[in-house]
Amino acid sequence: MIMSNNNENHAHTTLPSVARFVWMDRAYMPLSSATVPITAHSLHYGTAVFEGIRFYETDKGPAVFRLQDHIYRLFASANAMSMRLEHDEDELTRVVCELIRRNNLADGYVRMIAYYGDGISLTRDDLQTHIAIFLLPWPSKKMKPIRLQISKFRKSDPRTIIHRAKVAGHYVNSYLAASSFDQSRYDGALMLDCDGWVAETTVANIFSVKDSILFTPKPGSILPGITRDTVLKLAQSMSIQCIESNVSMDHLKHSDEVFITGTASEVIPVKGIDEADIGEGAVGHITSQLSNAFNESVRGRNSEFLSWLTRA
Ligand code: PMP
Secondary structure, three states: OOOOOOHHHOOOOOOOOOOOEEEEOOEEEEHHHOOOOOOEHHHHHOOOEEEEEEEEEEOOEEEEEOHHHHHHHHHHHHHHOOOOOOOOHHHHHHHHHHHHHHOOOOOEEEEEEEEEOEOOOOOOOOOOEEEEEEEEEOOOOOOOOEEEEEOOOOOOOOOOOOOOOOEHHHHHHHHHHHOOOOOOOOOEEEEEOOOOOEEEEOOOEEEEEEOOEEEEEOOOOOOOOHHHHHHHHHHHHOOOOEEEEOOOHHHHHOOOEEEEEEOOOEEEEEEEEOOEEOOOOOOOHHHHHHHHHHHHHHOOOOHHHHHHEEEO
16 A cells, blocks of 8 residues: 555655645546545445556656556456446546646656445445546655565465456555564565465565576466566566566575565665575665666656656
8 A cells, every 4th residue: 555654665654745636537626625425335345446657757847657558457457346437548648647737746656546436235236436536746766775574464365356456455465464564674575475475565566686587476466567567678678588487485585686666666676585685785786777777767768668658
């Protein structure tokens, strides 16, 4: 969850306030007017689907990173939940850009959420879908290496939920892990899947590097993140070999480098997991290369990947 006041979001200790103008049910309005009834189905049953998206200052003004892919995932998540969205992708793209302009922001985070309104019985045919979009100012920071603790909470079994969908209710699993690690010694929780393989942190995917090869858990018990995909594509363009497979804890602890990726987290090096130190302690070579390539791409300085940006 991004509204955490501990280090679990890896990026901020406290979040800046929501920007003044928001969009809800096809209208722009001040934040204070955008409210949800206590009878909302998604409040009771966690049935909302959502996206977190970043925009960055570039030489040509603010640009949203991989907006089409995030909107596509929102529709895919809604589809997985049999939720019908009555908006089209172009409309949501226009709204995000307009909100950035209206709020006069250069660097920030977009939260887009689709949810059911009134509905106290679990299933009903006439549930109404709503969409709201709001922004948070979110300046980029250089991320310090973090230490992760393996959580006592496992990732939900993929036979019980649909991990590739970004559904509000799934985050109870992450919330429990994020609320129960030892905050005096660690910066976040790492979750294993139900078979004991490495899955992901509560809000980010994980990568390791061993003998110059990149490894990351294959989809199944993870949200296959858009930042994960960005890193895979960057690695390919830099001729770094990458293997998506089951990753064991033993492999991870004996890796040369480990880092996590996410829209909010970006690319953050991991310097330790439980009692184990990773690599030499300093930020690894491949982690720095990928992190630099990521930072260049989001700011429109990587000519190969300019199509990832939507100018606001
Ligand atoms: N896993 C989980 C559980 C997440 O919440 C996130 C953040 N959306 C990620 C991975 C990373 O996904 P993305 O790179 O698309 O932000």
